[in-house]
Amino acid sequence: MMEDFRRTYLRLCKEGGVEAQDSVLAQLQKGRTVQSSRLDLSGQSLSADTCSVLARALQKDTFFTEVLLSDCMLSEEGAKILLTGLLTNTTVQFLDLKGNNLRSTGAEVLGKVLACNKTLRRLILEWNALGSWEEAFSLFCDGLASNNMLTQLDLRNNQINHHGASELARALRCNSTLEELDLRWNNIGLLGGRSLLEALRKNWSIVQLEMAGNNTPSDVLKALEQITGHNSDRQSTLRENCSRTQVLSREIQMLKEEKGRQFLGLMETIDRQREEMGRSSRSTSIQICQLQEALNERKSAVNSLAAKLQMTEAAIALSEQKNQSMGELLSRVRAENEEQKEQQSRLRKKEEEDCALREEKLIREIQNLMGNNGQLRNKVEELERRCKSQQQQIFELKQELTNSTAELKMRLAQAEDRLETEKRRSKQALEDMDSLHQKEMEHVSRQSEETKRALQDRIFKLEGQRIQLEEELSKTKAACVTERAQAEEELGRVKAQVRMEEQEHVSSLEEKLRSIRSSLQETQLHCSQQKQSICELQAKNSQQSIETDGLRRRIEELQQELSGKDQEKVVEVSRVKVELQQQITHLQAERTAQEGLKAKISALEREMKVLSINHREALLDKESDISSMLEKLRLKEAEIQRIREDEAHRASYLQSAILTYVQGSPFGHHSSSKK
Known part of the structure; x- marks a missing residue:
């Protein structure tokens, strides 16, 4: 990167018809061996032409974060040109202009830099004369008031009097990012100290203020130290609160995510239970309909039997024939019951065979999936062997x-x-x-x-x-x-x-x-x-x-x-x-x-x-199907057992009724008397 800057410097010198300064080239040549993001030209007497070339190079530079220009003997014109190059710079964070005797023009351009630049965080202006011109220093203070990135400012030995201190106090009332301010060895005095004290009562960002060598009374200095101490304590508490709020926000977010996952799990379980209940209710409703139909058939059969009994009462003479017909009906009912039992046994055998076939299919699918998994594992091992060989x-x-x-x-x-x-x-x-x-x-x-x-x-x-x-x-x-x-x-x-x-x-x-x-x-x-x-x-x-x-x-x-x-x-x-x-x-x-x-x-x-997930889902689906089929088989067997018991109970009830009817009829008594 230093080599690229050196090339751009030489190219701009050729384009502008300016002779490249040997000391600058030597310094850039030294910097080539050290991969650093610092441009150090301290102690080099820079001419106005060199300053113009450096300004053009720094306008579009995106590598240097620190620029050291201390004791460079900059002229007013050179300082103005060089500082205008930093107006559009987006990477420089530290600027050192110590001992360059900057005056009114330098103060005005520095005010513009502070107002326009959005990356500068540290500025060293020691051993200059910015406070000698009140109007220019007020412009500098205007730029400082509108700046929201600078955190450290060094204004030692700048001939700042109480008017300059009042301007600085006005800027500090508006600035909320400056943390360290060094004003040692100026001429601020009592009035300037009081104005700074009033400003710091409204500024909560200054945590360090150096005021030695300014002819300021000790009580004002103590008050300033107390205010800066309160500001530092406030900043530390704010940082702790920010860290705590961040931790709490992260924990709250984690709890929200966990609650959301639990809620989604509960909703999924509720949906599954609802689906299972719907399926079971549909199956039970179908079974109830079937049982109702069977009951209706049985009721019609009972009604027909009652009609036949009334016909036997009306036709006593045909009692013997009716007895024979009733015997035939009983034999038919028994045959029908036996046929129904055989049909139900055949249906149960068919269902058992279907279940066995389904189980065999599932077992074959599981074996195929296991084989595919083994093949994939072999492929992965082969790829790993190839990687090792490579x-x-x-x-x-x-x-x-x-x-x-x-x-x-x-x-x-x-x-x-x-x-x-x-x-x-x-x-x-x-x-x-x-x-x-x-x-x-x-x-x-x-x-x-x-x-x-x-x-x-x-x-x-x-x-x-x-x-x-x-x-x-x-x-x-x-x-x-x-x-x-x-x-x-x-x-x-x-x-x-x-x-x-x-x-x-x-x-x-x-x-x-x-x-x-x-x-x-x-x-x-x-x-x-x-x-x-x-x-x-x-x-x-x-x-x-x-x-x-x-x-x-x-x-x-x-x-x-x-x-x-x-x-x-x-x-x-x-x-x-x-x-x-x-x-x-x-x-x-x-x-x-x-x-x-x-x-x-x-x-x-x-x-x-994906295959393993699909395989697991298929297995789970098959297991659920198997469990549902087993439940259906169990329910059907219970239903068949209940139907058998009902049929046996009805047959015994009919038989007892017929016997009681036959025994209680007059033909029954007549036949017994003949005997």
Whole structure:
């Protein structure tokens, strides 16, 4: 995020034609290494142009929550521009403007910021001069009165007198969020202290007020401390009450939910009981209708028997025939009773067979459901085995990654050892050639000695540049190692940043190599010129020029070897990057596959839950059906038993009635007298 802010700062500088300030860039560069949401520019003297660019950058910034601008020597114009940039900011919560000598313009803009900004919670304005201008400070107090987010305000050493204190008191009467106010080392005096005391009697949010060094009497200070103490106690009690009310509201909500669940359960049970009672009442009404029909039939039969008895009384002569007919009727009634008993037994057998078939069907369905559950469990176990195998593959790939990184480190160490050996050889050869050169050039003139010294200085410079290049290479290697470690932790976000940094390092190295090559070419030209002058002066320097040419060729060979090794290193690094990218894509594909498998597993688990719930509901329905069928069977058996008893009782009653009638008739007496 700090890098993004730095880029936007550079872009806005280019767009506005403003030169980027080096101190600001250095501070932003330091902040790149620390992932913090704080923009610290304390102690940096910011110009008006820099303030305008920072204001434009902070208008749309959504990362920094703390902005530190203490001791920045802001001018009136710069402070105005910079503070206007915070009018539309939505993330800054802490602003430090200590020691910037803010005056009338700064006070007015701060009032606008407090009136418009909705996120600022802490504001440090120590060592400024806001209270020197009464009108501007009144505007600042107007913004403070309309603010409803600021909780801490530091106004130490701001030259606030009793007029400013009265304005602050007016703002505090309207403000209800400010909790801490620091007014030390001003010039508030007795009148200002009394106005603040009157304001705090109506303000319940201030819990801390610092008033040291204001020439205020001790009784006023004690009264202010008492009021702030009461406010702090009130705030603590309010927090406790809020926490208690939240706890009570949660408990009440839980009780309401529990009562609602109990009420719903009761309603469900009542509905089920009503349904059962309705079913039982319907079945009993049907049975009562059937019994009523049977009774009506029996009554009609009894009426027909009474008519027959009257006919026998009217026709005494046909008594014997009627007796025979009555015997036949009795036999028929008995046969009918037996037929009815057989029919009822057949119906009961059929119902028992139907119940047995239903039970067999239910048992088969239960077995099928159990088989389906076993299959689903086997599928889940197979999916779990696949997940475990895929996790093992991921672990093996991680081990391969660690092995490949170790091999790369070994290769880098070997390349560094080779470079060091080559450097030692080149240094030894250069030292030997220097000794020979010094021995042979003792007899040469002062010009040759000066040229030797110049060449030696150039050689030392080249060696220093080589050492710097080696250090930079080591730094780049360390950066690559750290970037790899970070890339393993944060794959997506760091890729672009690592690529940009590597490109910047490569471009800087290429530029440095170009500069070294150009300096080498210049030294070679200078050497050739010096050789020509030495050849013209003395013939003895011809051998020395040949030796210097050999040295030059040796240096070129060493340079070519270095360039070849650098190219090999770049190729190796690019190859390693490609391999890492391929492994990362493979791991991402496997991760997506695992996510798909997890989704399938969750879907199968949901299906299993649904099937188990349906299975339980079906079992409950079947059990209720079975219980209702058993109840119906029991009721029918009781009814059949009761009908049998009624029929037996009626048959015995008819038989006894017929016997009494026959015995009481005159034909019965006549037949007995004949005998």
